[in-house]
Amino acid sequence: MIFKLATLALSVAAFPQSEPQVGQWVPAGPNDVRSPCPIFNTMANHGFLPRDGGVMTRQQIVTAFKEQMSIDETLTNQLLDATYLLGLGNAHDQTLTLASLNTHNAIEHDASLFRNDAFFGDNHTRNLTLLNQLISYSSDGQTISIDDLARYRKDRFADSKARDPNFTFGPKQEFLAFGEAALLAETISPANPKQIPIAVLKAFAGDERLPVAEGWVKRTDTVNDLNVGAFAAELKIKAGVFNS
Numbered sequence: 486m487i488f489k490l491a492t493l494a495l496s497v498a499a500f501p502q503s504e505p506q507v508g509q510w511v512p513a514g515p516n517d518v519r520s521p522c523p524i525f526n527t528m529a530n531h532g533f534l535p536r537d538g539g540v541m542t543r544q545q546i547v548t549a550f551k552e553q554m555s556i557d558e559t560l561t562n563q564l565l566d567a568t569y570l571l572g573l574g575n576a577h578d579q580t581l582t583l584a585s586l587n588t589h590n591a592i593e594h595d596a597s598l599f600r601n602d603a604f605f606g607d608n609h610t611r612n613l614t615l616l617n618q619l620i621s622y623s624s625d626g627q628t629i630s631i632d633d634l635a636r637y638r639k640d641r642f643a644d645s646k647a648r649d650p651n652f653t654f655g656p657k658q659e660f661l662a663f664g665e666a667a668l669l670a671e672t673i674s675p676a677n678p679k680q681i682p683i684a685v686l687k688a689f690a691g692d693e694r695l696p697v698a699e700g701w702v703k704r705t706d707t708v709n710d711l712n713v714g715a716f717a718a719e720l721k722i723k724a725g726v727f728n729s
């Protein structure tokens with residue numbers, strides 16, 4: 486008996502039940518929570534933020550975004566200030582959970598690029614049918630240009646408006662929607678944000694994975710309020726006026 490226990494102890498020590506290493510991509514398991522934001526989900530899937538989607542600190546978020554995807558610290562801090570002001574997370578402790586980001590009409594809104602409206606139930610899991618719709622807007626079959634993105638952004642608005650009886654889309658939602666599209670382009674297509682490679686988009690938005698295998702490298706400068714603001718403004722001009 487003692488011999489058997491000793492053998493068991495030795496084998497457990499030799500093959501410890503190891504957690505995946507930080508950086509390793511592991512999609513969310515059944516007990517893990519995810520958000521409507523692809524960068525938070527990607528960071529959690531790689532273990533740069535808690536894999537279960539639970540409590541994370543401001544510093545953890547700022548560091549993960551900066552080190553993994555070159556998001557300027559000031560920009561992330563500004564976005565987090567707004568997040569706490571909107572009542573999400575715990576402003577006192579300066580912490581956040583992924584579930585808190587699902588709150589409808591705080592940041593999360595209708596007519597997302599590749600997520601269902603809250604009216605239809607799950608407002609945070611990516612919808613691959615919508616992602617494929619966006620991809621089908623590609624004019625060259627290889628990339629999503631800023632013009633393709635603008636057409637899709639406008640059509641997604643019209644699509645949600647037609648189908649969702651609770652459709653809500655005022656100036657706040659519009660501002661957020663253009664900002665998110667700009668963040669996406671500036672982050673995952675550093676060489677040319679106006680031409681997002683489809684393979685890179687599929688990895689980041691579909692798998693919620695850093696698109697390294699697809700040739701993506703993080704930009705050497707940063708994603709900041711200037712480049713994101715300029716892209717969002719151009720996209721808005723191309724998409725035209727939304728009639729909500």
Ligand code: HEM
Pocket residue numbers: 521522523524550556561564565568586587592593594595596597598599600665666668669672
């Ligand atoms: C502290 C910073 C951030 C917070 C709190 C945040 C939160 C959110 C939330 C709540 C949504 C859902 C909006 C919707 O309903 O569509 C969202 C969407 C999105 N976020 Fe973030 N986000 C942050 C930073 C970023 C950054 C740095 C990126 C850069 C890649 C990003 C990319 C996106 C994209 C592309 C979407 C749209 C997803 C879709 O339409 O399906 N976010 N974010």
